[in-house]
Amino acid sequence: MWKFLLPIFAFIALVVFFALGLKPDRDIRALPSPLIGKTAPVFSLPDVMDPAKSVGNAPLAGQVYVLNVWGTWCIACREEHETLLALAKQNVVPILGLDWKDERDRAQAWLAQLGNPYSAVAFDDKGNVAIDWGVYGAPETYLVDKKGRVLYKHIAPMTAEVWQREFLPRIAAAQKEST
Amino acid sequence: MIPELGQFALILALLLSLAQAFFGLAGAWRNDAGWMMVARPAVTGQFVFVVLAFAALVYAFVSNDFSVNYVATNSNSQLPLFFRVAALWGAHEGSLLLWILILSIWTLAVAALSRQLPLTFSSRVLGIMGLISTGFMLFTLWTSSPFLRLMPAARDGADLNPILQDFALAIHPPMLYTGYVGFSVAFAFACAAMLEGKLDQTWAKWTRPWTLAAWLFQTAGIALGSWWAYYELGWGGWWFWDPVENASFMPWLAGTALIHSLAVTERRGIFKSWTLLLAIFAFSLSLVGTFLVRSGVLVSVHSFATDPTRGFYILGFLLATVGGSLALYAWRAPKLYSPGGFELWSREFFLLVNNVLLAVAAALVLWGTLAPLIYEMLNIGKISVGPPVFTLMFLVPMVPLILFLAPGMHAAWKRGRLTAVAKPLWALLGLAVALGLLITLGIYGRANWLGLVGFIAGLWILFSSLLEPIQRWRAGHRITGGVAGMALAHFGIGLFAIGVSGVQNYKIEKDVALKPGSTFTINGYTFRYVDAKPVEGPNYDAIQMHVEVSRNGRVVAQLDPQKRRYRTRQMDMSESAIDVGWGRDLLVAMGDDLGQGAWSMRLQYKPLIRLIWLGALVMAVGGVVAASDRRYRRREPHRELERGAHPEPRPGESSPAQPAGAVQTVPVAENG
Numbered sequence: 001m002w003k004f005l006l007p008i009f010a011f012i013a014l015v016v017f018f019a020l021g022l023k024p025d026r027d028i029r030a031l032p033s034p035l036i037g038k039t040a041p042v043f044s045l046p047d048v049m050d051p052a053k054s055v056g057n058a059p060l061a062g063q064v065y066v067l068n069v070w071g072t073w074c075i076a077c078r079e080e081h082e083t084l085l086a087l088a089k090q091n092v093v094p095i096l097g098l099d100w101k102d103e104r105d106r107a108q109a110w111l112a113q114l115g116n117p118y119s120a121v122a123f124d125d126k127g128n129v130a131i132d133w134g135v136y137g138a139p140e141t142y143l144v145d146k147k148g149r150v151l152y153k154h155i156a157p158m159t160a161e162v163w164q165r166e167f168l169p170r171i172a173a174a175q176k177e178s179t
Numbered sequence: 180m181i182p183e184l185g186q187f188a189l190i191l192a193l194l195l196s197l198a199q200a201f202f203g204l205a206g207a208w209r210n211d212a213g214w215m216m217v218a219r220p221a222v223t224g225q226f227v228f229v230v231l232a233f234a235a236l237v238y239a240f241v242s243n244d245f246s247v248n249y250v251a252t253n254s255n256s257q258l259p260l261f262f263r264v265a266a267l268w269g270a271h272e273g274s275l276l277l278w279i280l281i282l283s284i285w286t287l288a289v290a291a292l293s294r295q296l297p298l299t300f301s302s303r304v305l306g307i308m309g310l311i312s313t314g315f316m317l318f319t320l321w322t323s324s325p326f327l328r329l330m331p332a333a334r335d336g337a338d339l340n341p342i343l344q345d346f347a348l349a350i351h352p353p354m355l356y357t358g359y360v361g362f363s364v365a366f367a368f369a370c371a372a373m374l375e376g377k378l379d380q381t382w383a384k385w386t387r388p389w390t391l392a393a394w395l396f397q398t399a400g401i402a403l404g405s406w407w408a409y410y411e412l413g414w415g416g417w418w419f420w421d422p423v424e425n426a427s428f429m430p431w432l433a434g435t436a437l438i439h440s441l442a443v444t445e446r447r448g449i450f451k452s453w454t455l456l457l458a459i460f461a462f463s464l465s466l467v468g469t470f471l472v473r474s475g476v477l478v479s480v481h482s483f484a485t486d487p488t489r490g491f492y493i494l495g496f497l498l499a500t501v502g503g504s505l506a507l508y509a510w511r512a513p514k515l516y517s518p519g520g521f522e523l524w525s526r527e528f529f530l531l532v533n534n535v536l537l538a539v540a541a542a543l544v545l546w547g548t549l550a551p552l553i554y555e556m557l558n559i560g561k562i563s564v565g566p567p568v569f570t571l572m573f574l575v576p577m578v579p580l581i582l583f584l585a586p587g588m589h590a591a592w593k594r595g596r597l598t599a600v601a602k603p604l605w606a607l608l609g610l611a612v613a614l615g616l617l618i619t620l621g622i623y624g625r626a627n628w629l630g631l632v633g634f635i636a637g638l639w640i641l642f643s644s645l646l647e648p649i650q651r652w653r654a655g656h657r658i659t660g661g662v663a664g665m666a667l668a669h670f671g672i673g674l675f676a677i678g679v680s681g682v683q684n685y686k687i688e689k690d691v692a693l694k695p696g697s698t699f700t701i702n703g704y705t706f707r708y709v710d711a712k713p714v715e716g717p718n719y720d721a722i723q724m725h726v727e728v729s730r731n732g733r734v735v736a737q738l739d740p741q742k743r744r745y746r747t748r749q750m751d752m753s754e755s756a757i758d759v760g761w762g763r764d765l766l767v768a769m770g771d772d773l774g775q776g777a778w779s780m781r782l783q784y785k786p787l788i789r790l791i792w793l794g795a796l797v798m799a800v801g802g803v804v805a806a807s808d809r810r811y812r813r814r815e816p817h818r819e820l821e822r823g824a825h826p827e828p829r830p831g832e833s834s835p836a837q838p839a840g841a842v843q844t845v846p847v848a849e850n851g
Binding site: 004005008014015017018019020021022 | 456470476497498513
């Protein structure tokens with residue numbers, strides 16, 4: 001008579017998966033970046049403050065740094081801005097900004113009004129660099145090690161807690177590594 | 180005050196459905212007629228209070244009562260009245276109330292129409308349905324009440340999601356839910372039969388019209404959803420294999436299998452445990468769909484706002500109903516076994532094939548829908564199953580299914596000989612092949628195997644579905660509702676298959692950028708972009724484009740697609756313009772403003788796409804005709820199982836009984 005029990009066993013297995021799927025800490029939209037562990041794309045773009053100058057990640061080779069993708073149109077970026085300013089004051093690693101699909105005068109006004117946490121901000125109005133980095137949306141924050149490899153990617157606004165839990169331990173380990 | 184009364188009415192309805200469940204089930208268990216008599220009045224009372232609760236929420240929407248949180252988040256004073264009412268089921272809480280209303284209507288119908296059934300059986304059915312409504316009302320009151328107040332009241336509402344501000348989508352949920360919830364009747368009948376420990380042909384006869392009714396509503400509901408997605412999402416697709424669509428499609432597949440399995444049980448008294456299982460599955464898959472859409476375990480483009488508490492509640496409810504019924508099945512189904520044989524190529528054989536293929540299709544869709552979740556939970560990685568995979572997977576059971584349909588409809592019960600109809604069937608197949616080649620090569624100029632098989636199978640089904648009604652009519656027999664309904668529903672399948680084959684193989688989609696006055700030609704149709712101007716709607720502002728389509732120098736269509744921005748939500752929507760035709764649809768959807776009057780736009784040519792929805796509509800009408808067959812309304816004394824009974828001879832069935840052992844006999848393994 002085992003075959004009459006088959007449906008209920010299959011159903012119970014399904015319920016187990018459903019229950020696991022309901023775990024509160026599961027982030028359904030989390031997308032692991034294919035770039036993790038790989039070399040970060042090198043870029044050079046105009047500076048958001050001065051189109052004559054250029055900003056890129058090549059000069060940061062040999063350093064651990066953070067790349068933060070933002071835009072003035074992005075409400076969540078406004079939300080994380082205070083956190084970024086606080087992190088900039090700690091001065092653990094340089095924070096490179098990537099101003100994504102934005103307008104230059106608005107971005108300048110934003111930085112002037114709210115403060116500038118970035119070591120420099122690259123102006124990616126066409127969004128080409130963001131495509132190379134696999135940016136899904138703003139804000140996103142990448143951690144890059146001394147060899148230029150992407151160590152970690154955080155989607156959604158940066159918070160002190162995420163910084164403490166995900167970034168600082170990785171930064172500490174990465175800074176111990178030789179170049 | 181009114182919203183509080185609504186909440187209170189819902190609480191009373193909950194208590195009454197508890198009474199309905201308790202007295203229905205316990206009364207039948209104790210065989211206490213007094214207790215059992217309580218179930219029906221409880222159903223009526225429950226219905227009255229659910230209607231009151233629903234009316235209270237309708238009133239809150241119509242009167243723009245933005246002190247009700249749910250109204251404030253889903254409506255707006257500028258929203259037209261029709262959509263203010265439809266906004267009620269635009270989000271989670273209200274759609275649950277709609278679900279409850281529909282369940283109480285079904286329950287009322289069962290209570291009213293089951294008076295001639297044995298009392299213990301009908302009170303068990305009502306008891307099970309009471310348990311289901313108790314579960315849903317508790318869910319609503321506990322986690323998702325639409326009557327909660329907003330303090331202080333909002334000045335105006337946040338508006339209904341613009342995507343939902345559309346006629347087809349406004350009537351799509353009531354239609355679909357009527358189908359979903361309707362399967363609860365077959366489910367309750369199955370559970371009651373298992374509790375009684377008795378399942379005979381009469382039971383199948385009682386269950387069939389209810390199942391057909393649920394099925395036809397679901398067919399219409401799914402077709403409406405597909406039609407809506409086609410013109411409203413703006414990109415001309417008609418099915419996306421989104422989890423929410425799959426959630427409605429899986430119960431449909433199981434329900435379709437159930438209808439066919441019930442036919443065997445009614446006629447021959449076999450396939451009993453298989454029928455029971457399908458009755459459980461059809462409703463369980465509706466519940467699983469509810470869980471997937473409302474718990475947030477899967478990503479979908481149109482899932483409801485989610486909340487883990489709700490997810491856990493539905494999961495618990497799922498465990499109780501589905502787990503309970505499957506446990507009952509494991510306990511009782513083995514006792515319901517009844518032997519009965521049939522031959523290869525008999526009607527039963529074809530219906531078994533139908534059941535197996537439909538069950539495989541439902542299982543594949545379930546797998547594809549849940550694979551992302553299962554992979555993630557097993558730490559294999561994140562995957563997504565896209566439409567190409569679904570389409571390919573789905574074709575595996577579907578191609579044989581439609582090829583078996585024409586002979587299956589005409590196979591004789593019990594005996595595996597098609598001789599009586601073999602000649603016309605072969606002739607019709609020849610005709611279908613000739614026409615299929617003519618259409619594909621002659622009209623569209625090219626053919627591939629899949630498209631050709633689709634056209635031929637579709638045409639063969641069209642022709643052969645008419646065979647039996649015509650034969651009966653010529654022989655002077657009455658064409659019963661059952662026969663006509665089956666012919667119509669299968670005719671609809673034929674139309675659907677032809678439509679799908681046409682669209683999938685010969686559609687043309689072009690993304691172009693045009694300046695005012697310039698043209699673009701696809702398949703002989705020249706689209707000329709005339710101009711674009713701003714227009715104003717009740718709750719949106721739009722740019723409207725004028726496109727003139729001509730063929731051979733003659734203007735065939737004037738199309739005015741819009742790009743709307745809804746004021747409250749600042750959300751952009753592209754309203755495509757469609758020129759409808761039997762042979763083809765022409766679509767224009769606006770893309771982005773490229774400056775200086777130039778726009779990017781998507782031009783589409785969709786051959787035969789109307790047949791997809793026409794086919795579904797014909798199927799639903801077939802359901803109506805079949806469900807209204809006179810034999811379901813005849814009052815007749817409770818008939819004990821008559822195995823192998825042939826109430827009326829079918830054409831070509833007049834041959835004497837086969838000598839035993841002369842032909843191959845397939846022993847019936849119950850449960851497939």
